Amino acid sequence: MNLSIKHLYGLEGVPKEDLTQIFDTAFSFREVLERPIKRVPTLQGKTIVNLFFENSTRTRISFELAEKRLSADTVNFSASGSSLSKGESLKDTIQNLYAMKMDAIVMRHPVPGSVKLLSQFVDAVVINAGDGTHEHPTQALLDMMSLKEKFGKIEGLNVAIVGDIRHSRVALSNIFGLKTLGANVALCGPPTFMPYGVESLGVKIMYDLDEALQFADAVNLLRIQRERQGKGLIPSLREYRNLYGLTRERLENLKKPLTILHPGPINRGVEIDSDVADGDYSIILHQVLNGVAVRMAVLFLLVGGK
Amino acid sequence: MQIDKMNGKVLLANGKIADPVGEKIYESDILIENGIIVRIEKGITPKNDMETVNLNGQTISPGFVDLHVHFREPGFEDKETIESGCRAALAGGFTKVCCMPNTDPPVDTQESVRFIYRKAEGQIVDVFPIAAITKNRKGEELTEMVELSSAGAVGFSDDGNPVVNAQIMRFALEYSKIVDKPIINHAEDPALKADGYMNEGVVSTHLGIPGNPSIAEEIMIYRDLTLARFTNSRLHIPHVSTKASVALIRQAKANGVRVTAEATPHHFSLNDEYMRSFDANGKVSPPLRSEADRLSLIEGIQDGTIDAIATDHAPHQYDTKETSLDMASYGMIGLESAFGLSMTNLVHAGHISFIDLIKLLTIRPARAMNLSLPGIKVGEEANLTIVDPDEWWVFSRKDIYSRSQNTPFIGRELTGRVKSVFAKSSYIRLQD
Numbered sequence: 001m002n003l004s005i006k007h008l009y010g011l012e013g014v015p016k017e018d019l020t021q022i023f024d025t026a027f028s029f030r031e032v033l034e035r036p037i038k039r040v041p042t043l044q045g046k047t048i049v050n051l052f053f054e055n056s057t058r059t060r061i062s063f064e065l066a067e068k069r070l071s072a073d074t075v076n077f078s079a080s081g082s083s084l085s086k087g088e089s090l091k092d093t094i095q096n097l098y099a100m101k102m103d104a105i106v107m108r109h110p111v112p113g114s115v116k117l118l119s120q121f122v123d124a125v126v127i128n129a130g131d132g133t134h135e136h137p138t139q140a141l142l143d144m145m146s147l148k149e150k151f152g153k154i155e156g157l158n159v160a161i162v163g164d165i166r167h168s169r170v171a172l173s174n175i176f177g178l179k180t181l182g183a184n185v186a187l188c189g190p191p192t193f194m195p196y197g198v199e200s201l202g203v204k205i206m207y208d209l210d211e212a213l214q215f216a217d218a219v220n221l222l223r224i225q226r227e228r229q230g231k232g233l234i235p236s237l238r239e240y241r242n243l244y245g246l247t248r249e250r251l252e253n254l255k256k257p258l259t260i261l262h263p264g265p266i267n268r269g270v271e272i273d274s275d276v277a278d279g280d281y282s283i284i285l286h287q288v289l290n291g292v293a294v295r296m297a298v299l300f301l302l303v304g305g306k
Numbered sequence: 307m308q309i310d311k312m313n314g315k316v317l318l319a320n321g322k323i324a325d326p327v328g329e330k331i332y333e334s335d336i337l338i339e340n341g342i343i344v345r346i347e348k349g350i351t352p353k354n355d356m357e358t359v360n361l362n363g364q365t366i367s368p369g370f371v372d373l374h375v376h377f378r379e380p381g382f383e384d385k386e387t388i389e390s391g392c393r394a395a396l397a398g399g400f401t402k403v404c405c406m407p408n409t410d411p412p413v414d415t416q417e418s419v420r421f422i423y424r425k426a427e428g429q430i431v432d433v434f435p436i437a438a439i440t441k442n443r444k445g446e447e448l449t450e451m452v453e454l455s456s457a458g459a460v461g462f463s464d465d466g467n468p469v470v471n472a473q474i475m476r477f478a479l480e481y482s483k484i485v486d487k488p489i490i491n492h493a494e495d496p497a498l499k500a501d502g503y504m505n506e507g508v509v510s511t512h513l514g515i516p517g518n519p520s521i522a523e524e525i526m527i528y529r530d531l532t533l534a535r536f537t538n539s540r541l542h543i544p545h546v547s548t549k550a551s552v553a554l555i556r557q558a559k560a561n562g563v564r565v566t567a568e569a570t571p572h573h574f575s576l577n578d579e580y581m582r583s584f585d586a587n588g589k590v591s592p593p594l595r596s597e598a599d600r601l602s603l604i605e606g607i608q609d610g611t612i613d614a615i616a617t618d619h620a621p622h623q624y625d626t627k628e629t630s631l632d633m634a635s636y637g638m639i640g641l642e643s644a645f646g647l648s649m650t651n652l653v654h655a656g657h658i659s660f661i662d663l664i665k666l667l668t669i670r671p672a673r674a675m676n677l678s679l680p681g682i683k684v685g686e687e688a689n690l691t692i693v694d695p696d697e698w699w700v701f702s703r704k705d706i707y708s709r710s711q712n713t714p715f716i717g718r719e720l721t722g723r724v725k726s727v728f729a730k731s732s733y734i735r736l737q738d
Contacts, residue, residue, distance in 0.1 A: 012512070091628050111630035112515045113584030121628075134514035172514050196517060197508040 163222030369401025381410025649722025
């Protein structure tokens, strides 16, 4: 039952067997979440710290709920008002926390690689909850779990990821995971949102949303950061919406079913219109529930056996 | 490191001389008296009044010259001092170094140039200050270049910062003609660099790390070469790192532009794949580039486009490296590993000859900065670096004499090692 990985830094290089086992475990935890008493004693006596150096609502709550459902002891640390603002280094902060005997650390940090860096200083299981523009593996796992739930399998599935790929950890983790599981992946957005040489990851690039929708069985819409507008990457949110916003009209013209995912939080009226986000094709709220289940699975498989 | 003062007669016996001027290597003994070479011939008979050092076939080169080091003094003495930097230089076989002015305060006044010379007094290594191009390295107003030059500045650079304003760069190049000393511009367009801290390419895309594109360097090098052509001034290009940069410099040289260029051991020894480790010791400016860039740099070294190997020795304490990549300081130390990396990745890898490497470490950098370089000739000062080109060794922390140990090369297997130095009537043995 053990995974080949000891930490979850990202999905790059995580083998298919590990992903499959995470999904199988997650589906059984999904059943737990449907019960009246949503708690199992699996991680009783384990201590997990949620270290968030960047704002997060849903990811932090999702992890925290997953930990509590598994009966772990949890503590939360967030950067605002913490010692980091007093100039303590990341290494010192982490070593101090670890000195209080933690079994696992769930960490979000605004800089790529920081989660891996952290693991050199401590002997705890380390789980990446998003490191800058690098990876956000549990988000991609819950996206893929939701696709698996919807389609039965991921192999051969056509998935389009739309939006600011260059600045997206969600996109990168999805690409790694989906390619490992044999999906076909297209990226769609303006060229200024495409990172250098991204084709090398084995994905197609499309600048036309309708072409991407034609290709796709499922589409994952990334949140457009409003501050991008001022940096010259896109002329305006209005033009972005006209080119890449998912509207009811586009869906009607498509004349085929489509599954819509979004990692949240949604910018209604930018990357997706409200009636589409709340419409029949959307599985956005399923994703949120699966997020708790998949995080329970990751914690159970990495921390439980330790 | 063992330093023995040898004021009398010293016989360096059973060595080979690598002469970068005559481009030849030959077996010979060298007799030194009061620090001056008095005889060069085979089979000098040792006498009682001589101290004899048996070199057992090791090779004697003129002392190495490094055009680009950061000795951090004044202002950052926790990272390096002129004294500790000189020890690191000796450990790498360098007897002459040019230190960059990005200190605190920066070297932009006569007094600060004199401070460097005062601090280096009594050192075996000669330290030559490079002064700032602009006041406070801000890129706005020229420094008093003529005064700085008469105080002993050998060139001008705002290294670490580019001179962004093309008009200021033009004026700097023009004005420097009074003293005929090179302008050394850190070529990196800040708008294109943006918040990038590794090379922009396939690897940065895989890692999600903000990229600093090669075009940020190339566009500014093109600008500087164009200005140097237009003003007919001397330009030295530090730490060349990209394929197109090498091509631009090659073409400019063919067109008669007065330009020289240097490459660092880390840029021809590593590529951006190193950043997959997320190790901040690989964070340098300019960044480690792609394999294609690395190979082009070696081609530039082969065909003479690159004049010098310079280390860009940039010490930082470990706490500024054991941190997230955005916060980590730029730079790595380089003096102690430079010869081993150059031998391993240039000579033993079959790209250049041993004597070509000696030229890149001695006469060619000396010429680029107008430094006098004593040759291995009777009557010249004995300023010698003795190497074993074939010794296999593993670079480790005990080989480091810098106050800082920020290098990604710890544990690296190298072939070719600096064994000892003779300079200023002192014989320095580097290993036991």
